[in-house]
Amino acid sequence: MEAPPVTVMPVTGGTINMMEYLLQGSVLDQALESLLHRLRGLCDNMEPETFTDHELVYLLKGQQGNPFILRARRSLSHPTAPWHLRYLGQSEVGDKSRHALVRNCVDVAASHSLPEFLNEMGFRMDHEFVSNGHIFRKGAMKIVVSKLSRILVPGNTENTEHLSLSYLVELSVLAPAGQDTVSEDMRSFAEQLKPLVHLEKIDPSKQRH
Amino acid sequence: MSGGPAVRISIESSCEKQVQEVALDGTETYVPPLSMSQNLAKLAQRIDFSQGSDSEEDVEGEPKDREWGKQDGEEEEGTVKFQPSLWPWDSVRNNLRSALTEMCVLYDVLSVVKEKKYMALDPVSQDPAAGKTPQVFQLISKKKSLATAAMILQKGAEKLSKSVAENQENRRQRDFNSELLRLRSQWKLRKVGDKILGDLSYRSAGSLFPHHGTFEVIKNTDIDLDKKIPEDYCPLDVQIPSDLEGSAYIKVSIQKQAPDIGDLGTVSLFRQQQKNKAGMPWHVKLEAAQNVLLCKEIFAQLSREAVQIKSQIPHIVVKNQIISHVSHTYISLSISLCHSTGEKKNNRASPEKPKPDDHLYVLEHNLHQMMREFHKQQLSSVVMPHPSSAPFGHKRLRLAGPLAYDKAEISSWQQTEGLLEKIIKQAKHIFLRSRTARTIDSLASRIEDPQIQAHWSNINDVYESSVKVLITSQGYEQICKSIQLQLNIGVEQIRVVHRDGRVVMLSHQEQELQDFLLSQMSQHQVHAVQQLAKVMGWHVLSFSNHVGLGPVESIGNASAVTVASPNGEYAISVRNGPESGCKVLVQFPRSQIKELPKSDVIQDAKWSHLRGPYKEVHWSKMEGRNFVYKMELLMAALTPCP
Structure with missing residues (x-):
């Protein structure tokens, strides 16, 4: 089947022109408890929540250039919650004055028939994984401490295997483009988490092998 | 070695003892080894005691020396060879000799004394002058020793006082720490640099007020140790932001007349004397400051809403006062933030006459x-x-897309009633309630017959309360229970529920309720007659709540009842209007009328049973304390005696 031509241009304009500011790091399993303890102290006074999510990454190969990537995520712990479809743009790492990685981001809540819909559109699933861990909030900042697991049998989220002996720590903020004060707040928050975890801006393009 | 037979080797200790003799059978007898004391004696034998005792050549020693000499004859020759000074036991020998001499002398003296023949021992009287030290010296020495003792005591005292002071300092430190611990258990604290900052704001409780609301914890330990520590001393003090000092409250009042814009402005209503702040413990201070913060937040929220909300008569926000209109009348709700910093004396407020509390x-x-x-x-x-x-974000908004909510559904979530709208509604309700109560009370006091009773429910909603109104006649409460009204007072209108289920809606206008109650009261009288007739055995001929005939009433309608006596001779007709009052007519039987109009038609005797004409009763001249009582008397008078 011929793939339909797709523009790879990021979606701009309107209220959906949001940027995600991101800092990443990781901790070993042994250090998890102390990190959680610290986060509980630093973050907003909310009940600490755990989550288990299943993420599917879909690719649409156009005629030219890079494939178009969409991420579909659903909550395994809250099966009735809507699916979450996410487009992440090319990350801008170059600016030294900015303390966080910035990328274009489009978030859409979707119904449960999302995978079929994407398949019909011509998207193909590239890979899937299960992520479980803890989620914290401080103001607009979201802190996700998660463990990634590989799915051994495609589609079976029960049968998984941990990818590593460490937890991924992500600090992210969604903000309209051009709000660089956000990254300042993120940096000061990341400072407070040192030396438990060092949150840095990690360029995903340089990590590809 | 491995192959050959083992060689027997007998090991025997070498005999180092001297052989004393060898017996004939060949056994050797050894000289037993010397014991320690024997060895010593043997060595001592070799000492030549006569050598070097040249200083003392007494007679007594002579024979002994001779004996020694005889005994050690053979050794003397050996020892003489040594130099006497170099001889190792020389000093021992000398000392022993002198000791012996002393002992001998002592023995002699003792034996002489013991015999008591030659000598007697007398205690020697001591010369007092010789033993006495000069007084000056004694004084000096005493002084010296006293000074030393004093110094020691002083040093000890110093040490003690120092340790006591240290202890106190420690305790204060400990008290500070324990106070800090208490503070920590109740307030949010964090350390910034070398300062301890706390959080007063309600942000963790969900407040969105942008005030930072931080206070600083101060260690208050450097007080003068000499002075007496005040009773309420606390080693921990807090520094609150200057704009949160003092005390504040929100004042809500309803003003009857339209406020003059010129009069608006700062409302300073602090009449109560400010307490002395210095002695306040930290928790009181913090609570007061937090209260100020909450009041400010409420006022800020109300002001914001007052500006945003579109209403028929715009809300006015001036300085620390918000004025909004409650009804269409000249009644306005005033909400003001009263904040006194406590520093300046209330000079302006004090001359004002204390107004009645309209809070x-x-x-x-x-x-x-x-x-x-x-x-x-x-x-x-x-x-x-x-x-x-x-x-x-909101969970519902995330669901909106996947569940395909329409616009109406989404907008229904988003419109929420603001604080100001709610409080205005509540104020409207409170005002309507108080006015209803006043109307009922004034009617009850103005009109004695019939009586009005109002039973207010104690438990109310903020937007609704209810009252039960009973209209009765004194003394006839059991008979006349016709009018029972339930008034549900809402925000804008009053809902009246009759006993039989009829519902009447009244607006917030005072007159409307008054008119309604008046018409109900007039109906009550007619109902009462009807009830009374039943009790008295009279027959109700006709009854009408709303009479279509006669003069038109300005309020409601007149009602009328006609009752006939048990034997049917008399009839009483009552017409009662809210405005026109009551009119009572009595119909007499035709037979009793003296001057009957002559008529050709009804000459026959059988026509005497026809009803006669009506005559009005001068009701005000009737005896009786109220309408029903008068009516009872009238009925009783018209009932023939059996």
Whole structure:
């Protein structure tokens, strides 16, 4: 089947022109408890929540250039919650004055028939994984401490295997483009988490092998 | 070695003892080894005691020396060879000799004394002058020793006082720490640099007020040790922001007349004397400051809403006062923030005459409560997104897309009633309630017959309360229970529910309720006659709540009843109107009328049973304390005796 031509241009304009500011790091399993303890102290006074999510990454190969990537995520712990479809743009790492990685981001809540819909559109699933861990909030900042697991049998989220002996720590903020004060707040928050975890801006393009 | 036979080797200790003799059978007898003392004796034998005792050549020693000499004859020759000074036991020998001499002398003296023949021992009388030290010297030495003792005591005292002071300092430090611990258990604290900052704000409880609300914890330990520590001394003190000092409250009042714009402005209403702040413990200070913060937040929220909300008559926000109109009448709700910093004396407020308290405490309390509800709502509306990558926000809004909600559904979530709208509604209700109560009370006091009773329910909603109104006649409460009204007072209108289920809606206008009650009272009288007739055995001929005949009443309608006596001879007709009052007519039987109009038609005797004409009763001249009593008397008078 011929793939339909797709523009790879990021979606701009309107209220959906949001940027995600991101800092990443990781901790070993042994250090998890102390990190959680610290986060509980630093973050907003909310009940600490755990989550288990299943993420599917879909690719649409156009005629030219890079494939178009969409991420579909659903909550395994809250099966009735809507699916979450996410487009992440090319990350801008170059600016030294900015303390966080910035990328274009489009978030859409979707119904449960999302995978079929994407398949019909011509998207193909590239890979899937299960992520479980803890989620914290401080103001607009979201802190996700998660463990990634590989799915051994495609589609079976029960049968998984941990990818590593460490937890991924992500600090992210969604903000309209051009709000660089956000990254300042993120940096000061990341400072407070040192030396438990060092949150840095990690360029995903340089990590590809 | 491995192959050959083992060689026997007998080991025997070498005999180092001297052989004394060898017996004939060949056995050797050894000289037994010398014991320690024997060895010593043997060595001592070799000492030549006569050598070097040249200084003392006494007679007594002579024979002994001779004996020694004889005994050690053979050794003397050997020892002589040594130099006497170099001889190792020389000093021992000398000492022993002198000791012996002393002992001998002592022995002699003792034996002489013992015999008591030659000598007697007498105690020697001591010369007092010789033993006495000069007084000056004694004095000096005493002084010296005293000084030393004093110095030691002083040193000890110093040490003690120092340790006591240290102890106190430690305790104060410990008290500071324990106070800090107590503070920590109740307030949010964090350390910034070398300062300890605390959080006064309600942000963690869901407040969105932008005031930072931080206070600083101060260690208050450097007080003068010499001075007496005041009773309420606390090693921990707090420094609150200057704009949160003092005390504040929200004042809500209803003003009857339209406020003059010129009169608006700062409302300073602090009449109560400010307490002395210096002695306040930290928790009182913090609570006061937090209260100020909450009041400010409430006022800020109300002001913001007052500006945003479109209403027929715009709300006015001036300085620390918000004025909004409650009804279409000239009644306005005034909400003001009263904040006294406590520094400046209330010079301006004091000359003002203390006005009667027009606070609406209930509304003030409700404002606080609603603010807290708002906080809670803020807090509970924030939920963690699932899946975790989803953005923060309302869960319902995230569901809107997948579940295809329409616009009406979404907009229904978003419109929420603001604090100001709620409080205005509550104020309207309170005002309507108080006015209803006043109307009923004034009617009850103005009109004695029939009586009005109002039973207010104690438990009310903020927007609705109810009252039960009974209209009765004194003394006839059991008979005349026809009018029972339930008034549900809402925000804008009053809903009246009759006993039989009829519902009447009244507006907030005072006159409307009054007219309604008046018409009900007039109906009550007619109902009472009807009830009374039943009791008295009279027959009701006709009854009408709303009479279509006669003069038109300005309020409601007149009602009428006609009752006939048990034997049917008499009839009483009553017409009662709210405005025109009551009119009572009695119909006599035709037979009793003397001057009957002559008529050709009804000459026959059988016509005497026809009813006669009506005559009006001068009701005001009737005896009896109220209408029903008068009516009872009238009925009794018209009932023939059996």
